[in-house]
Amino acid sequence: MIGYVTLGVSDMDKAKTFYSELLHDLGAKVLLDMGRIAFIGESMSTPMLAVCIPFNEAPNHPGNGNMVAISVGSKEAVDAYYQKAIALGAVCDGQPGQRIEDQFYGAYVKDPDGNKLAFYVFG
Incomplete structure (x- = not known):
């Protein structure tokens, strides 16, 4: 899709x-x-x-409420991608952890331009 x-x-x-x-x-x-x-x-x-x-060559602006979520396959991978993003210059926007009981484990960062990313796994 x-x-x-x-x-x-x-x-x-x-x-x-x-x-x-x-x-x-x-x-x-x-x-x-x-x-x-x-x-x-x-x-x-x-x-x-x-x-x-x-396209209009004006400065980029991260959207409030916009986020790109990247499925990485395991809790260990969430932790690893979070740490890798931080090492590459991202800033923490939510440390890795269990979010919705045992249904969602995720971590959040903002890239060097302030765009929000999530690394996650369901289950």
Whole structure:
């Protein structure tokens, strides 16, 4: 259903490096780089994350209530992706932990541009 999600950024090189390194273990890489926008994922036929300089060239602004959630497969992986994101320059927006009884385990960060990410596993 979802083809790609786009995040506005202020520095394309920094954003491509951050997301390529962060999502490398999930098989993601820069698939298409068009200068102002780059698509990161496993393949052009699976859901991707795009980073871009806003079309109107005004500063990017993270949305209040917007978030990209990335399924990573296990509680240990949630912890690892959270730590990796922090090491790559993200800031904590909610440490790893059980959220909804035994149904949801997640962690939250904001990327270097302030875009909110979640790493999670259900169950």
